[in-house]
Amino acid sequence: MVQYSASLDLSFAALADATRRGVIDQLGRGEASISSLADRFEMTLTGMKKHVQVLERAGLVVTQKVGRVRTCRLGRRGLAAEAAWIDEHRRLFEARFAALDEIIRELKEEDGNA
Incomplete structure (x- = not known):
């Protein structure tokens, strides 16, 4: 049975968005405040808060509130x-592509000998 990690799922989902990768x-x-991040990415404060929450759930970002x-x-x-x-x-993909390259090389050799 294949096992998947919930933390990997959260991380890859969080990193799937360009804005979150930019954050x-x-x-x-x-460090940066949410408001400075919102300004930097030209988005609303609410929008940036949502992005930061996704990153927090994935454990990639932590926040701390001091005052406001x-x-x-x-x-x-x-x-x-x-x-x-x-x-x-x-590594798995590289191995498969190397095997495919070998098959193609063998087919070309066979074709050249015919």
């Missing part, structure tokens, strides 16, 4: 599990 990039440079300002920073979890999953599947 991750921005927070990689340092909610500050965002990258979560500690990182993307090691996601990178490992991608690497495992990249």
Whole structure:
């Protein structure tokens, strides 16, 4: 039976959106308030809050509210599990493409000998 990780599902869903990937990039440079992120991405505060919530559920971002300002920073979890999953599947694809290349090479050799 194939097992899937709920955390991988949340991470990949969160990273599927260009704005959320941009938020991750921005927070990689340092903390930012939700309002500054909204300004940077030219969107409403409500829209940015929704993006940040998705990133928070995935554990990629953490927020802290001080007074009226909610500050965002990258979560500690990182993307090691996601990178490992991608690497495992990249190797699988590379092996299959290498096998296909070998079949094509053999067919061309056979065709040249006919």
